Amino acid sequence: MSRKLIAGNWKMNGSLAANQALVRELLAGLGGTAPCDVAVCPPAAYLAQLQSLLAAAPTVALGAQDVSEHVGGAYTGNVSAAMLRDFGVRYGIVGHSERRQYQHESDIQVGRKAERLLEAGITPIVCVGETLVEREQGLTEFVVTRQLAAAIHFNRARLDDIVVAYEPVWAIGTGQTATPEQAQQVHALLRAQLEAAGAAPGSVRILYGGSMNAGNAAALLAEPDIGGGLIGGAALKAADFLKIIEAAA
Numbered sequence: 001m002s003r004k005l006i007a008g009n010w011k012m013n014g015s016l017a018a019n020q021a022l023v024r025e026l027l028a029g030l031g032g033t034a035p036c037d038v039a040v041c042p043p044a045a046y047l048a049q050l051q052s053l054l055a056a057a058p059t060v061a062l063g064a065q066d067v068s069e070h071v072g073g074a075y076t077g078n079v080s081a082a083m084l085r086d087f088g089v090r091y092g093i094v095g096h097s098e099r100r101q102y103q104h105e106s107d108i109q110v111g112r113k114a115e116r117l118l119e120a121g122i123t124p125i126v127c128v129g130e131t132l133v134e135r136e137q138g139l140t141e142f143v144v145t146r147q148l149a150a151a152i153h154f155n156r157a158r159l160d161d162i163v164v165a166y167e168p169v170w171a172i173g174t175g176q177t178a179t180p181e182q183a184q185q186v187h188a189l190l191r192a193q194l195e196a197a198g199a200a201p202g203s204v205r206i207l208y209g210g211s212m213n214a215g216n217a218a219a220l221l222a223e224p225d226i227g228g229g230l231i232g233g234a235a236l237k238a239a240d241f242l243k244i245i246e247a248a249a
Ligand code: 13P
Pocket: 009, 096, 167, 171, 172, 173, 174, 175, 209, 210, 211, 212, 230, 231, 232, 233, 234
């Protein structure tokens, strides 16, 4: 079993001053070591700041929240995978439900974004997850496997190099976490899909995201197919994020 990965998705939060304080507290708490892989994903505007703040802290990797599905050129406002690489980015979130919802990103775009990241040597964190209505209609399996199938289609030869995150939309920012059993059920399904497509057994880390916090992390992370967490709100408080990291030991 590989080391767990705890990644903080800061979403559109932070400032130069707040980021500096958060990273200082985080690094002080870790004391130079981490019991699992750790990443922080700030807004793109702060990647240069975070690269510099983390320069002397190899235990915390830098991640991005999104990337363009294009290599480069006339795409105003977009950031390419090669640009992320320039700032030392090691992980890139793609297909977060907030981007699928507000930017209308399609499964195909998400698959291409993951492909661009892999080309640039960055590990994609491919997010999948169903809405509450979809869950209530019994469509969870259909939705998450459809979303993952697109990522598999564009990255079939590199499946062992991706990370997947199961983030039920109804659990994001709501305080309503999936139970460990609910999450494990979906994680096992996603793992079977990855392995049927050629991923080596147990190789892909599948993170859980959605109201994971200091109190519920240990139970979720104890499930056999939960390989870490993608943390939103609780990643903005160093003390909470540190407790989740400890729970992933
Ligand atoms: P919360 O932890 O705030 O529910 O957010 C989860 C998430 O969307 C991480 O990408």
